[in-house]
Amino acid sequence: MRHRTCILLIFTRLKLLIIKETALAQLIGDYGRYSPSFEKKMIEENREDGYWIEAFQAENRGAIELVAYGLNKGEINLYQNPNKTTEPGEPTLIENLDSPVAMDQADITGNGYNDIIICFRYGKTMLDCDPDGGKIVWLENPGQNVDKKLWTKHYVGRSTAMHRLKVGHFTQIERWEILGLPIVSQPFDLLSPVPVLLFRQPDSIFNATEWPFEIINQHFFHLIHDATILKGDQLDNVLIASREGISWLYFNQTLKQWMIESIGKGEQAEKQQTVYYGSGCIDVGQVGSNPLSYIATAEPFHGNTVAVYVKNTNNTLKQSEWKRYVLDVYGQPNEQGEGPIHHVVSADFDKDGDDEFLVALRGPFPNQGVYLYKPIDHSRGLFSKWKVSNDSAARIAVADYDNDGFLDFATISYAVPGYYVSENPSINIFYNRFVEEKPQITNEIQVMKQNNELIFKVSRPSKVLQYQALPFMTIHGITFSLEVLPPHSSRQVDSRIYIKVLWGNIMWTDSSIKSNQFVNHSRTFLCQPRTVCSLEIHSDSDRITAGSEGALLFIHKLRVDMNNIAPVDDIKKVTLENSLPEYCPEETRQVAFQFIRYDQYDSAEQFKDVEFYNLKGFDIKFADNNERLCYVQLWAAGLGVNAGVHNHAKASFCEIHVCIINGSGKGGMHYLNNSKEVYDPLTTPDSAFEKLPLPIFYEHGALWDIDSQNKPVLRSDGTVVYPWHKWQAGTNGSLNQSFDIWTVFEFNAQLLASPSCSHSLLNSYIVLFCSYFVSFLFIN
Numbered sequence: 197m198r199h200r201t202c203i204l205l206i207f208t209r210l211k212l213l214i215i216k217e218t219a220l221a222q223l224i225g226d227y228g229r230y231s232p233s234f235e236k237k238m239i240e241e242n243r244e245d246g247y248w249i250e251a252f253q254a255e256n257r258g259a260i261e262l263v264a265y266g267l268n269k270g271e272i273n274l275y276q277n278p279n280k281t282t283e284p285g286e287p288t289l290i291e292n293l294d295s296p297v298a299m300d301q302a303d304i305t306g307n308g309y310n311d312i313i314i315c316f317r318y319g320k321t322m323l324d325c326d327p328d329g330g331k332i333v334w335l336e337n338p339g340q341n342v343d344k345k346l347w348t349k350h351y352v353g354r355s356t357a358m359h360r361l362k363v364g365h366f367t368q369i370e371r372w373e374i375l376g377l378p379i380v381s382q383p384f385d386l387l388s389p390v391p392v393l394l395f396r397q398p399d400s401i402f403n404a405t406e407w408p409f410e411i412i413n414q415h416f417f418h419l420i421h422d423a424t425i426l427k428g429d430q431l432d433n434v435l436i437a438s439r440e441g442i443s444w445l446y447f448n449q450t451l452k453q454w455m456i457e458s459i460g461k462g463e464q465a466e467k468q469q470t471v472y473y474g475s476g477c478i479d480v481g482q483v484g485s486n487p488l489s490y491i492a493t494a495e496p497f498h499g500n501t502v503a504v505y506v507k508n509t510n511n512t513l514k515q516s517e518w519k520r521y522v523l524d525v526y527g528q529p530n531e532q533g534e535g536p537i538h539h540v541v542s543a544d545f546d547k548d549g550d551d552e553f554l555v556a557l558r559g560p561f562p563n564q565g566v567y568l569y570k571p572i573d574h575s576r577g578l579f580s581k582w583k584v585s586n587d588s589a590a591r592i593a594v595a596d597y598d599n600d601g602f603l604d605f606a607t608i609s610y611a612v613p614g615y616y617v618s619e620n621p622s623i624n625i626f627y628n629r630f631v632e633e634k635p636q637i638t639n640e641i642q643v644m645k646q647n648n649e650l651i652f653k654v655s656r657p658s659k660v661l662q663y664q665a666l667p668f669m670t671i672h673g674i675t676f677s678l679e680v681l682p683p684h685s686s687r688q689v690d691s692r693i694y695i696k697v698l699w700g701n702i703m704w705t706d707s708s709i710k711s712n713q714f715v716n717h718s719r720t721f722l723c724q725p726r727t728v729c730s731l732e733i734h735s736d737s738d739r740i741t742a743g744s745e746g747a748l749l750f751i752h753k754l755r756v757d758m759n760n761i762a763p764v765d766d767i768k769k770v771t772l773e774n775s776l777p778e779y780c781p782e783e784t785r786q787v788a789f790q791f792i793r794y795d796q797y798d799s800a801e802q803f804k805d806v807e808f809y810n811l812k813g814f815d816i817k818f819a820d821n822n823e824r825l826c827y828v829q830l831w832a833a834g835l836g837v838n839a840g841v842h843n844h845a846k847a848s849f850c851e852i853h854v855c856i857i858n859g860s861g862k863g864g865m866h867y868l869n870n871s872k873e874v875y876d877p878l879t880t881p882d883s884a885f886e887k888l889p890l891p892i893f894y895e896h897g898a899l900w901d902i903d904s905q906n907k908p909v910l911r912s913d914g915t916v917v918y919p920w921h922k923w924q925a926g927t928n929g930s931l932n933q934s935f936d937i938w939t940v941f942e943f944n945a946q947l948l949a950s951p952s953c954s955h956s957l958l959n960s961y962i963v964l965f966c967s968y969f970v971s972f973l974f975i976n
Contacts, residue, residue: 232545232568232582234604234626239278240287243621244269246588249608250299251595254342255309260595264608264623267295267318272335274342277597278625290347291335295319295326300363302372304401309337312347313374315358321614322357322379323386330358330378332395352407353395356382360423364432367447371397374407375434377420386471389415392445412454416440421476421497422539426488435459435491439474442491442505442518460505460520463495465757470533472496481542481551483574490574491518492540492553498615500526500535500563502555506574521577522756526563536563538610539591543603546570546630556589558610559618564588566607566626573777578667581688585626588618602628640664640680642819643776645783649812652678653819657700657746663687665751666780668814669789670773671830671937672764673755674856677775678816681742681749689740692754694731694893696854696941697721698816698825700747704735718743721943722852725898726867728890731854748816748825750941752856752893761857761892764935767791767809767832791832807834807933827942831923832935835860839923841875848914849942850900853923855890859934862926864889864896868919871901875920889926890938908945916945 245266252263252274262275264287273287293316304311317329332352338345352374359379366373376393380386391414398404418439426433426444433446441462448455462475476497481504483489491505502525505518526536542553545568552570557563566585572578590610597604605628609621640655641664650668660682667677681687681702689695695702701720723729731752733740754761764770772789791809811830818825827849833839844851853865866885868875873884888896901909901917909917925936 231630232570232584233629234584235629236585236587237278237625237627239275239606239623239625241620241622243609243611243623246609246611246618246621246623247590248296248299249591249593249606249623250301251593251597251606252301252312253310254337255339260597262593262606262623262625263290263299263312265296266608266621267297267612270294270296270316272296272312272314275623288342291349292346293317293333295329297358298360300361300374302363304334304372304397305336307339309339311335311337313352313361313363315361315376318357318359319383322359323384324614325357325380325383327356327383330354330356332358332361332374332376334401350401351405353393353409355391355393356380357390359420362423362425362432362434364425365430366394366432366434369430373397375412375423376409377417377423377436379420386419388418390417390420392417392420412445413456416456417443419472419474419497422478424479426480435478435480437462437475437478437493437495439472439497441474442478442493459491459518462493463499463501463503470496470529472498472529472533475499477537477540479540479542479553481553481571481574482544483550483571489551490571492542492555492569494537494540494555498534499537500529502526502537502540502567502569504574504577504579506577519577523569523577523579524567524581525756526557532615534615536560539589541592541594541605543594543605545603545628547602554584554592554594554605556592556607558590558616559588560616561586564618566592566605572665573667573779575778576667576775578777585624587622587624597625598627600628602630604628641666641678643668643780643784645781645787646815648787649815650784650787651815651817653817653822654678654680654748654825655819657681657742657748658683658744660746667775667777670771670775671789671856672761672770673758674761675751675753675755675775677751677753679749679751681747683742683744683746685746686739686741688738689733689735690738692756692758693733694752695719695733695740696731696750696752696852696895698748698750698941700745701743702740702747702749703743704733704737704740706734706736723895723897725902726886726888726896728864728888728894728896730891731893731895750828752854763859764832764857764937765931765933767807767935770832770935770937772811791830802838802840806837807935808832808837808839823947824944825947826944828939829942830856830937830939832937833863833923833925834933834935835925835931836927837925837936839925841877841920841922843871843875843918843920844900844916846915847942848910848916848945850898850908850916850945850948852895852897852941852943853890854895854939854941855892855936856939857935857937858890858892858926859936860926860928860931861891862889862928863924863936863938864926865899865921866924867899867921871917871919873919880920885922885924887924908948910945914946 245268247266249264259277265272272290275287295318296316297318299314301310312335315332317326319325331354333349335347355378357378357380360377362375374395378390381388381390392412395407395409420438422437436443442459444457473496475495476499477494481490495501502523507518536557538558539556542551555567568584569579569581588609589607593606606625609618611617611621640660642653665679669676703718776785791811794808795803809832813829816825865888
């Protein structure tokens with residue numbers, strides 16, 4: 197018992213050490229030392245409703261506070277900045293309105309105090325809307341008495357189902373104008389177009405019974421859900437998210453007329469599942485000096501899809517072509533055809549000059565909370581994401597609430613009967629806790645061009661200080677990237693990611709197989725000899741962790757809209773793209789990838805006119821001494837193709853095959869069982885070969901001979917002892933053609949035989965053993 201207690205104490209400390217190292221790894225994060233961190237402070241809980249929240253300065257130089265409300269109870273409340281108090285106090289009631297929806301703010305009176313412009317009398321839902329509602333009022337800020345009495349209402353105008361409004365200067369700069377955007381035109385009608393109205397400030401704001409208005413357009417827009425203002429040279433422009441997608445609405449001063457230009461059509465794929473399509477939420481992101489670098493959207497109305505639009509030039513919206521990239525899809529539409537996303541907002545949270553954007557998910561779990569997306573290479577639609585809140589979020593209000601120079605954000609839970617009501621609706625502020633001094637970022641992975649191929653120089657994972665990912669090629673919707681993880685650091689994984697380890701090891705825990713038992717996994721660059729194993733990851737935490745030597749990974753990432761990998765019946769149909777980011781040398785980004793039929797390389801009769809292709813190639817070397825780790829190339833073979841029997845008599849590498857597409861489902865490695873067996877192409881039957889089929893995203897273990905220390909056996913000339921083997925494509929009588937496509941990793945045999953490699957493997961096994969042992973102790 198005493199020994200067990202001692203061992204338990206040791207392993208408890210070991211477990212705490214592992215936890216601390218993991219916490220440090222989380223701090224280092226997924227993007228160098230970049231780790232978004234926000235400190236939550238609850239402002240109010242157990243609300244009866246929740247819909248709108250907005251940062252608000254009652255006076256231009258005053259503290260930033262919050263205005264929040266829901267449609268059900270209709271209390272428009274002002275919440276004092278909690279940074280000035282130890283505990284949140286009672287909110288101040290500004291006004292009580294029937295089903296308030298959207299608000300904006302401006303100093304209508306010109307006295308230095310911001311007023312609130314708000315629409316109300318919406319109705320129960322957009323279908324069951326109030327035909328006499330959609331009223332707009334401005335609430336007069338009482339100034340010094342802001343917390344002592346209700347604010348005075350001043351009527352502006354109305355239009356049924358008024359859903360969003362924006363205050364600005366759209367046609368002139370002398371007086372305020374209010375742009376009114378209804379969501380529908382009448383009850384129980386989702387098909388008719390909606391009017392877009394412009395209300396102009398009257399001569400006397402206090403005596404006017406109504407603001408003069410005009411209908412800008414009443415034929416183009418349907419289901420307007422959101423809008424954002426763009427600052428033009430003089431006048432304000434508006435981007436609108438509606439069934440039409442993303443539209444740019446602006447007043448042409450030369451022509452003296454309103455113009456509508458389409459940016460993108462939004463989400464169209466869900467038309468068969470739901471009545472909603474187009475776009476639902478929108479904001480604009482700046483990267484560097486370009487204020488119009490990308491448009492972040494959630495699509496369609498109450499959608500499930502996060503997408504960005506990137507323009508092909510650095511000019512204004514005019515004459516720009518925009519390309520849409522889908523970043524994520526959160527769940528499937530519910531029975532009403534709705535998804536969980538309700539708001540997006542962009543801002544520079546880390547003060548690096550580039551805007552990130554936040555996405556608000558109302559729920560239910562797991563599609564609930566707030567995600568932060570950071571542009572890595574926005575021109576190619578490459579963003580990293582982190583979950584920064586688990587609370588239901590209807591909308592997000594961004595401001596520097598604690599006055600520390602970093603932007604924070606606040607959320608209100610979504611609680612609207614008829615749509616969705618979250619559990620325990622609340623208001624929360626999330627204070628930005630980014631590390632203020634970011635370290636200098638060095639490229640741990642560098643790429644160059646040589647003989648029309650790419651050479652990657654990588655730092656040794658055991659010595660790197662920051663995570664780095666470098667996407668370089670996309671084939672058939674699958675993006676390949678190299679990634680390096682520092683020791684004990686981690687990265688996120690999901691069902692679209694398949695990982696081939698090139699160096700070091702990764703670990704994760706999975707309890708999905710047995711509901712009450714955790715299974716610890718470890719993966720190195722080799723699985724068991726002459727077996728196959730999947731590159732898929734099932735992690736309870738949606739993360740993997742590198743071991744003490746770090747890890748170099750070859751990532752396969754499926755496009756977000758890919759449910760499966762389409763078969764290929766013609767090699768010309770395989771799409772190949774160079775995916776290197778903009779910061780890479782221009783000559784590397786211009787390298788074009790192409791499958792070349794193998795008989796152009798080898799004139800042997802067996803390959804003449806055979807549907808057998810090769811794509812060269814990628815060389816991966818360590819940067820410190822230019823030592824080759826592996827050479828990577830792709831192959832493709834049609835049904836029944838024999839890719840050539842060989843035993844590497846003149847090669848000093850150890851090769852691993854990873855299947856990308858298995859055309860027949862039967863293709864894979866065939867090999868003679870013993871390296872001493874003689875192969876004769878005329879007399880050796882196919883039945884003499886052992887068969888090792890490789891399903892999609894599976895790799896195989898060593899086929900070469902290994903010694904008692906698991907090192908490759910070398911011939912006297914340094915070549916690797918191999919049995920005769922080949923890739924053999926399967927057959928399928930119901931198909932005319934269907935290609936196998938696979939990647940070959942040709943590892944440096946001398947490197948695999950080195951003591952450092954063996955040491956890395958030993959460390960992996962020790963960590964894995966400790967994990968199992970600690971689990972055993974704590975379970976028992």
